[in-house]
Amino acid sequence: MKTKLDILKQYGLSVTDSRKKILELFLNADGALAHADIEKNAAKNFDRVTVYRTLQTFVEKGIVHQIPTTDNSILYALCKQNCQQGHHHDDHVHFICSNCDKTICLDDVTIPQVKLPINFTKQQAAMVVTGVCEDCK
Amino acid sequence: MKTKLDILKQYGLSVTDSRKKILELFLNADGALAHADIEKNAAKNFDRVTVYRTLQTFVEKGIVHQIPTTDNSILYALCKQNCQQGHHHDDHVHFICSNCDKTICLDDVTIPQVKLPINFTKQQAAMVVTGVCEDCK
């Protein structure tokens, strides 16, 4: 299993306290995190601005990806499987529980192909399913 | 074809200048609109706050729906087909052109079913495809 240090080094980032801490939050989280979640858990120790910059860096490097939601918030999630090495493939479905509000990466559920209208070219696809998760069932 | 007035009345909203104007923007738009787009085009005449409130009303009534995007902006789009009458079914795929940044409702492309892990219940699904649209091809 990869450690925080491995991941940071692998992406050519210097190892700092805030990056370690934030990465740890992701590794321990069972779902995706909103900026606010991270701030709540890390901002005791770090500046709000550092959270912004760290997340931005992680996204740029491909360590985390952003999940679009309808409710104006961006969620950030670590790809648990393929994405940590080499190129970033965010091809799984995200699930948002309407009860506990947790966002879960369904790493095993692949986004199905869709047939686009003629003259449309696909580069990426994202899919978010809302419903009730296994814990809230 | 439904007129602005028809639509507003159908949803039990009183007909005001700002609602007519904003609805017109949607009817003329070939894609989805960001809050900023609406503000740019309508805010000459209306207060910024009115745009917020009007959009909120439209979403509540089901006249427009929100499209999740990764880049922190909410997009609003009119459902061209089924959604205008009765209940709102936002079951089509959204397409974001990486060239012109336009967001298009692919009303004819239905979101495919996915098989969720056991004990997960689906309520809604959203799908966003990024790529190159027909105009930018």
Add this chain to the structure above:
DNA sequence: GTAACTGCAAAATATTTGCATCCTT
């Protein structure tokens, strides 16, 4: 006439930027 809608002002919140200092390598 009444309820609903709008504009204005202002508060609350969120995000970005510059710069001096500190830390990693």
Add this chain to the structure above:
DNA sequence: AAGGATGCAAATATTTTGCAGTTAC
């Protein structure tokens, strides 16, 4: 030591709220 990362302060931008005046029905 050098480059990058952080913290602080402050500028910007975004969204929400209260209230008085106006408008639709």
